[in-house]
Amino acid sequence: MFVPVIRFFDRIVQRYLPDAFIFALILTVLVYVLGVIMTDSSPVEMVTHWGDGFWDLLAFTMQMSLIVITGYMLASAPAVTLLLRRLSLFAHTPVQAIVLVTIVALTACLINYGFGLVIGALFARHVARQVPTVDYRLLIASAYSGFLVWHGGLSASIPLTIATSDHFLVDSLGVIPITETLFTPYNLFIVAALFVSLPIINALSLKATDQSQQIDPAFLDLGSKKEEAATVAITPAEKLENSKILSLLIGLTGMGYVVYYFSQNGLDLNINIVNFTFLFLAILFHRTPRKLLQSVTEAVKNAGGIIIQFPFYAGIMGMMVASGLSDRIALWFVQISTEETLPLLTFISAGLINMFIPSGGGQWAVQGPIMIPAALELGADPARIAMAVAWGDAWTNMIQPFWALPILAIAGLKVRDIMGFCVILLFWSFIPIAIGLVFL
Template sequence: MFSALTRGCVRVFDRYLPDPLILVLIITLIVFAAGMIFQGHGPVAMLGFWQDGFWNLLSFAMQMALMLVTGFTVAKTPLFMTLVSRIATVARTPIRAVIMVAFVSLIVTWFNWGIGLVVGAILAREMARRVEGVDYRLLVASAYAGFIIWHAGLSAAAPLVVATPGHFLEEQIGIISTGETIFSPLNLIICAVILVLLPVVCGFMMRGLKNPVTVKAEQLADESATATAADEETRPAERLEQSKWLAWISAALGFAAVITYAVGGGGLNLNIVIFVLIFLGLALHGSPKRYLETLDEAVRGVAGVLIQFPFYAGIMGMMKASGLAALMASGFVSISSAHTLPLVSFLSAGFINIFIPSGGGQWAVQGPILMEAAQSLNADIGDVITGFAWGDAWTNMIQPFWALPALAIAGLKARDIMGFCVVIMLVTGVAIGGLLLI
């Protein structure tokens, strides 16, 4: 039955799922119409909400693009490639390969979601070159599936927001420490279950594939590899481009700035992660020239991220300003009790995430409603936030937007992996929902 479900989902999504850009255009039209039908706004008002929101994620879009290209350059360094080779010696069979990719992606994503997206995709690509008979689509799906743990990890949006003094809900709920969310027994138990369950699911899917789609090693050849003979240091400019000292001194300055920032009490955020990745890549490549060659390869996959962020920002603007997001959240909350609110928080966040695929942006809309419900029902606030966090991450398995970095690195389309991701979403959804309810 499990194999039949996997093959059925893969066939359906391969046939009917459009490109993510087409999907975001369709969602835009649906939300535009829903704002007029359910909230009574006129078309001119909805156009205003859409246009006002369209540019709200420009800085975040640039951050995501930089996260992709800088993470790619680090992952393509000789040091990382050596690590991948050692992992590949353990994963000699197709089933072990997908299990290993899923497990590593989960671990890295728990520490930082941006690095996890890139590392998982690079590992999947390299594993496909080394393990014969493994389905390349499933490898990439297994890498992306690790993203399901991001909002339960150290770079989680909502738990870090409510733990920060001065957050927008402080007057309502006070400061909620990460001990009540990220490091709570509930969240850690769910993380442990997913850490075991997800790789096992990926392994079973690989086992049930009758005709795996494989790729030849030469199809995934390193495009940035160049002949060293072409890099002869014959002129001052070429010697400067190949200078190890210039790369290492620049990297040392970058690391010194990070240490100064940390000593001064600076916390972990997206900007500091990107800053570290830039100088780490420069140091590990050993010369500006090799760094730029790899960077050039990485930049080719950024187009989808850059063009879709404004559209999702526009959707978020319409959902928030029209009241649609509040209406949806309130509808879910109205059927809750103190015992079921964490589960309802999970389900409602999963549904709204399809329209607002930004954890921080979604929390700004849904957080006040959930926290008011938690206080009125006397529910555990930390558990409700944990439920929200898992719900926001859960439906990313069918929301291809966040898969774009992995797909760009792998050279695949969303329809190639979404069938597998749906199976993962169904199985993990039952497990997460059950644990939240218990």
């Protein structure tokens, strides 16, 4: 029954799921209407909440735009292109291609979510070039499936937040080290179960694909475009634009800072240091400023969807939080919970709220002050409840286009192209996550 189920969801998604931007607009209208009906906010107040929050994600929008741009710049450098191509040689069949991309994406997302999104998409393009008979849509969905594990990995925002001494819930929650969240048996079980099962699920999905749906080989030819014929630099400006010494000096300076940063902070692989590392490696590997700027011209084309859509999600978050709508949703789940059911219901409520507030840190700011007091009152483990929010945030990312935008931009696809496969991943991943949170 696996094949017809996948084909059913793929047909539904292809027919009815609009472009990611339209999806954001529909969510905006939905939250506005729900806020007017379910809270004390008037129609005018809801518009005010929306406008006030519209630009709250500007810094994050820039970060995510740069992760796509700098990742593309780095991947298009000849040395990195050669490395990714050699790694892609391990795939000889469509099944091997799907499994390899899934494992690489899972590994990268466990290290850092931004790193994983970019590397997964770029590597998938190289694998598609190596195995042209693989369904390209499923290959990109496989790359995106790695994002399921990010909130159980080293860049998980919620467990890392509550492990700091100055987080906003420290008075009621205290400081919870990652040994009580990320490195607990239940979290390691969830990560291991997804790491083993997702490549299998994605490989089985091949039976439901149409192998005639292949991508233009010219699009996949990342980083192999013929370089412009070398010209003799005559003016001082042209000499600077083609200066290998200048690129080497700036690149080595940047990488020197990266070494210093990690020596002082350990493996704190946040989004800013990932962008910084990508940028200065790209400067070194492209060798001259002119070649680097040529790669920038291609890279910025991929960031348009992020730039235009993220402010709308910020507006949605503004309405959810300021109107109290997110509080009402969370409180409803608390009211029907017991000590035994609170982790599962927290996970489900986090998955629902994530559809409207697709930011781990933003979601914790909303749910943390509600779920933690409930856990303390019911006698549930607050660290497990925090991880339930974290996994709920990661879970419904499979059907929320917000985080898919970077990978779709690099892949050159629409959200409807991969979402049919991602629905299956959503249903399947519920099982190991629920088992880990409730029974272990």
